[in-house]
Amino acid sequence: MLVGMPASGKSTWAKDAVQNGSDIVILSTDNYIEVEAANLGKTYNDIFEEYIGYANNILSIALQKALRERKNVIWDQTNLSASSRKKKLAQIPDDYHKVAVVFEYDKYFPELWKERLGSRPGKSIPQDVLDKMQKSFEFPTVSEGFDEIWEV
Numbered sequence: 001m002l003v004g005m006p007a008s009g010k011s012t013w014a015k016d017a018v019q020n021g022s023d024i025v026i027l028s029t030d031n032y033i034e035v036e037a038a039n040l041g042k043t044y045n046d047i048f049e050e051y052i053g054y055a056n057n058i059l060s061i062a063l064q065k066a067l068r069e070r071k072n073v074i075w076d077q078t079n080l081s082a083s084s085r086k087k088k089l090a091q092i093p094d095d096y097h098k099v100a101v102v103f104e105y106d107k108y109f110p111e112l113w114k115e116r117l118g119s120r121p122g123k124s125i126p127q128d129v130l131d132k133m134q135k136s137f138e139f140p141t142v143s144e145g146f147d148e149i150w151e152v
Helices: 010-019 029-040 044-068 082-089 110-118 127-136
Strands: 002-004 024-027 072-075 099-103 148-151
Touching: 002 010, 010 024, 010 072, 010 099, 024 044, 029 044, 044 072
Parallel strands: 002 099, 024 072, 099 148
Antiparallel strands: none
C-alpha cells in the first residue's frame, strides 16, 4: 500500500515496480479516471467528480480479481489516514505480506513537491484540499496490520 501526498512519486514507483514483476496489479482510481478522461477528450479535473465513484467500483472489482488470481497488489492512492488504510487492509487475506511504502516528498522537498504539483496539466488540487490532506497524514504502523513499513 502506497502512502503519501499527491505528486510525491507513488505512481512512478508503482510503474517501476510493475516493470520488475509480472504478477503485480496496480490499483489506482487516478489511473481509471485518466483513461476515461482521455477516452472522452477531457482532463482529469473535468471528470473527477462525476467519475470518482465509478473509479472506486472498478478498483474494487480489480482488487477482487487480483486476489482470486493470487497476484501481488500495489494500492496506489494517498492512503493518508490509519482509518482509511485499516479498511483497505481488512480486504486483504491474512496470508498476503502487507507492506506500507511511505512517500514524504512534500515534507523533505517542499519546493520541488510544489513544482511537481504544478506540472500536471489538467490535474490540479486546490491548496485548501492539500492542506487538509497534509493534516490528515498519519505515519503507518505495524499495529495497523502491516508486516513492514518502507520509507522511500
